[in-house]
Amino acid sequence: MNSNLIWLVALPLIGSAVAAIVVRYKFLDRLITFLTFATTLFVLFSVHVGQSYSWGLNFLGTTLNLTLNVSHLSIFMLYISIAFGTVLTFYSLIDHSRMKGFLLLLILAANNWIFMSNDMVGFFFAWELMGWASVVSVLGGREREKSRHAALYYMIMSVSGSYSMFFGIFTLWRLTGTFSISANIAYLSSIVGIHPWWVLGIVSLFFVTFMIKAGIFPFHTWVPLAYAYSPDAFTPFLSAVMSKYGIYGMLLFMPLSLMERGFPSAFGGVPWTNYIFVWIGVITAVLGTVLAIFQDDVKKLFAYSSLSNLGYVVAAIALFTPVGITAGIFHAFNHLLFKGTLFITLLAVISRSGTSKLSEMGGLWKKMPITFFTFFVGIASAAGIPPFNGFGSKWLIYQAMIKQHLPFATILLFLASTGAFMYLFKAFHSIFLGQLSHDYDRVKEVSAVGKITEFFLMFAMTFFGVQPGYILKPIGAIVKSMGLKPLPVMANGYVTGMFSNIYVPLISWSLAVSFTLGFILFFVSAKHKYVSQENNYTAGQIPEDWGLTPETYQFSWNFYQPVEKLFAPFFRIKIDGFFRGTGDWTKTIGSAIKEIFVGNAQMYAFFAIVGLIIFVIAGWMA
Amino acid sequence: MTILLKLIQGIGVGALSIAVGLLFIGIGRKITARIQRRYGPPPIQNFFDIFKLLSKRSISHGFAFDLGLIAGFSALLAAVVFLPMGQINIFPHNSSLIMIIYLMTMAYLGMAMGVSSSGNPNATIGIARALTMMMGYEVPFAAVIFSVYIFSRTGSLANIVAAQSGGFLNWNLVRLPFGFVAAEIALQGMLGEKPFDMTIAPSEIASGPMVEMGGKYLGFGMLQHSIGLFIETGIMVDLFLGGASNIWIFIAKQFVLYFAALMINAIMPRFRIEEGVSFMWKFPLLLGVVQALIVVL
């Protein structure tokens, strides 16, 4: 009985109540949010693996035991999510978008509960809480009408998901008579050999929910909308933290090593169910990448990018090998870090430039240098460039895939990562590089709080890139707790895959040396003088002669337009259309059924009589 | 002490790669000239050029411009030390191919950042083409890489070389012929030789990324190109030509590959960018996939 666990849930709830009272005063709201996050982090320091807490809820006739239980996985997830939330809320002190702090705190409470809960009632309660709180948070982006539609769409997806989980939970309950997650999973793994199809059915009820929440391939359609049109200060949390709940859920059920005993294995010793899941991940990765390449709204672009990164994660953990799980969790962490950073810098840029259209920005790097460098480090990590984080995990993912002899999946993942480089640079160029437009002459760098946050994030990305051991050690513990053999990892970042080893600090050192040499060579060679951006080679033509200004003449944003038609097949994928079609179809049926109520007393009387007669006949037959 | 040793070795390797790369380019110019019935410049012409460029005044568009160019040069310098070349193999346990490739990606990123911070539309077009082309050739190349991985059960270049030891017949060139052809075509794209030189199209987009680069910036560009040439051919040698027993044979093998690329370069016109990508995704990718299939099954 460790009562500090319950505080992890209670504190945010209390904080959110307080914040809800003062929600009228934005700064106060944000301040309370930040303080609550910080306090929760502080409480978290007193939490250790193996602690548990449970309290009775007199419900369903019996006394339900709602139990919180700290496993290696949960404490890892708790640390990364709460820590990032603290950073984000600290930044949001100076932010002006319409994010409501108390909703964020509700999500935090749900977050802690989800990660710790060991009974499906609490899990479902927290899941639903998180669902509606996030939906309401999505409301009130910059474009209100669009964010309204996005919220509705997200709502429907998430509600459908949680109802399918509802079904799964109670089916398990009917079978085992208990709500405890661990007990149920033990039960499933005990019968998976005998009734594989049963287990597959029940587990897929859960996986639908997790896939929807993580935005995996067939259910990815809500992601771009919700990310692009949610309040700018909320998007980082949505992308960085909330997309991990689905991953966490999948990891909960993975230890069944589900199909392994129940199902024959496809290629490379991967059970074919997992094999299918690997391919779902790969499809998500490629689809997200290709769609991201051609976006113009930068938030949408990064929404698709999150999609593809989660595809990586799913593909990796679906392998369910030590390398795969390690790589998956590691990449989930890296994605949390760099995508959160990217969205925070976007928040800074958008709050200054007032637009999220790539075609309207450009050349901001001289105006916001620190944000520029943070963004640079961010995309370097996202592109998996050493020595920043994001390299190690991608590298491990390739190792894992190759170890299972899945070359084609690996090739597609590699394509996805090259494409990632394309769209990342597109965003980078169109926001910060290129020609500065005179509309942004008075744009300023973010204020001190923002600078501090950005420096911190830069440091974090570089640190965990150079010293991946500090993350890989806890991940090793997680892997061990799942009953697999953890990778030999040392805290100094000596990572060994099955196929080859890298020693990340070595890379950093060699980079340091070579950069020193580069700078020396640069400064010993002849002098250079700085010229303005307008002074460009324009084939001898001075644009002003033609009534052209540099903004118009030297403006370039529509990258990759030539290859657009290569990817035409991808744009024809219309999952979205399928969902919307279902919705419209339901609406049509509804309006048809509405006609039953003709609003005419005789008809109603007639219905009643007919119903009666039918029953009488039924009684007669019986 | 060993750190100092490694440091010196690393700098030596960097200098070597620069020298060899520049020499290759010079010889390449000579050969091209001879193919075109010209006399051609002396093979060491590129050393003159580099010296001149580094000693020539130049203009810059700001700090990002400088940093980008430096990064482009330095990242490749950092990558080359991990490349096992003959008996010279500084970090024998850290020669993961994917790591080298990602380090080179950093060079491209730096280069792209530098030139496009100038805001010159030609540069931007060139960068866009370069990135698109990169996606074009890296897919078949990835197919080849991973089939080699699976074939020789290792991902580190040193071990791949070791796996090919013992005679010509053990070379992956013989073992994985389709993969070799695919990789060769991909190499053509990597080196930016014709028909894949749409990135640097002097007559259309004024030499693309280099449009704003003069003096030492162009010099850094050339250095980057020479190191890149060295690394890419070196990777090919390690992957398919069984590495080498000593550095000179290694360089000789590299030159063979570069020579083939030159021959194609000298007689080819230029693709349009989408033609280039779709070509890369038709023939070489097909070969690579076939190779992977053969390896897996």
Place this chain on the structure above:
Amino acid sequence: MSIFNNAALLIGVPLLFAFSIPLFGLISKQLTKWVTLFVIGFNATFSLYILLAHKYPAVVVMGNWVPPFGENLYIGPVAAFLVSVISIIGLLIAIYNLWAIKLGDVTRFSVLFLMFTAGASGIVLTGDIFNLFIFMEITGISSYALAAYGPRRRALGGAFKFLVVSSIGSTLYLLGVTLIYTQLGTLNIAEIAARINQTTPGLLTFAGILLISGLAVEAELFPFNGWVPDTYTGAVSGVSASLSGIAAISGVYALFRIAMTVLGRDGAYVFTYGKLDLMTVIAILATTTVIIGELSALSQKNVKKMLAYSSMAQMGLVAVGFSIGSKLGVYGGIFQLVNHSIAKSMLFLIIGVLAAAGLGEKVENFRGLWRRSPFLSLAFTIGAFSMLGFPLFAGFWSKFAIVGASIQRGGWYDFVIGLVLFASIVEAFYYLRIVTYIFSSTEVKAPKIKVSLSPAIPIFVLAVAIIAIGVYPNFIGNFSMQSAGEFTHKMTGYVLNVIPTIVAH
């Protein structure tokens, strides 16, 4: 059998004052509303006293004729619980009426409202199927008149439809009662329940069908619920609130008192005697009601009508819960019934306030309500979320229980609950559409909406109640659980408490 005759006051006092209100009306029309308020307040306090002081189970005996010989009221857990809910909601609506009911004949409105409450309490309290009929008529007639109250002509139309369908219902019910009486020669619920097995199965089935069909009208089950949309939409919001908050409770109570206690057979799951299992019939009816209700609400642009359809569907959900027939199911049903009355009456009251503020009933009119009145917006959101069964709100637990119960029963109930959950997705859509409209912005600067005290109090209380139940479900949960026991075990739960000496045949 403990006797507690004072409980008769729960019906007597309202009826007495109902007929004496015209006298107060002579003094002042406003006074009548206050009198109503106080009378229902008395009811509320007294019923709460019974509930909390645990005076139940007890029997009210008329003139010392112990049952089964005389008429009797029975105060079991169900009665105590539901009466308190009815009178509390009635009290809140009466507070609302202080502000809402100005024009027209206030005196008669007060009379009708008191009769309405008294009738509803009577339905829940009585232990005699014929008195049940009488109280149904009292409730029914007063509610037709209430529904017709108001300036709008469509109120008349709605009231008329209600009248027609409901009178058919009561006729059928009366027929059923007569059939039972011819068989057993008694009207006492407890005795009938004990001896129901002595009737001839065919006739019993027929009687049962008549009873169920008759009661399904008040319980808003398809196809006997044609009156619902027009009546709810037509009536003034206070009346719609009391229809969905009070009449619905008594209707569902009556339906399942008959189906489970009178006709039912104890067991892990309650089935009914006779050739046809009426619980199955009710389950089918309920599922159809849910589907039809939600789907018709989906394409509805008028919010009030949408709420009407939604309450139809919710009644269906409640009936599904009951019809499972397990203790858990009935528990969920009662819990859901209470939550629904709280939330839905609050939503109707909000609609009333908004209508008074000149806001139309179209969905689009709700755009940007957050700027105009945060209080009402929050209250509406809370109500809607409770309807959708989101956590931290009351609806979560009851929906949880119902789904759990039906999956526990398994068999074709998996299919039923699948349909119900699909319908809930639809429900989520149309409620969330309103909520998103509320929080989305408007171009035109609209003035703020001032909410005066007397409507604000009930709305606030109900909203707080929803959250309180959502955070701490045990309080209501315990009562629901006791009530469920009374429904599922007829002999121990009901009959033997009324007539200790009887033996089941």
Place this chain on the structure above:
Amino acid sequence: MSQSQWSELVNYFRGRSMWMLHYCTGCGAIELPPVMTSRWDMERFGIIPMATPRQADILLITGYLSIKTLKRVVYTYDQMSTPKWVLGFGSCTINGGIYWDSYNVIDRLDKYIPVDIYIAGCMPRPEAIMDSFIKLREMVQKGEAKGYEKYTKNYEWYKANQDHVFGRSEPVLRKAEEVTKSA
């Protein structure tokens, strides 16, 4: 190594690699392909055509310059970074050639930008061009080709001349008489 020796070394290498931006305005451009290609092959001297002024050391003006083109030439020359040299090609750059009396073609290129070497002839043969290249290389290696320094030293004078002619590049019809007067 002393300053002078260093500069000698630098000049030597500069002479060995001179990159050329050819500004082909007139008919003379037709003489360049033979110079670049296999017949005379200027690349053997390390001279190669370049795409942008940023990269070039030599600015080769082939033929006459109308006033509007002169504006472009000056712009381009300003964009080249030092050390930079100008070759005037053909009579047109020397004295206007056959356009000697045209109202909108300049004569004497070196009134506007410093010319290091003039190549006489209308038009000069490729040999002449090669010869000029070799001459330029010698001058560079001796450190005599200092046109760009002259330009910076006498910038006002050049600027005045440029502005004077640029003034004439206004639309003709508006001030026709002034234009004819100055011609």
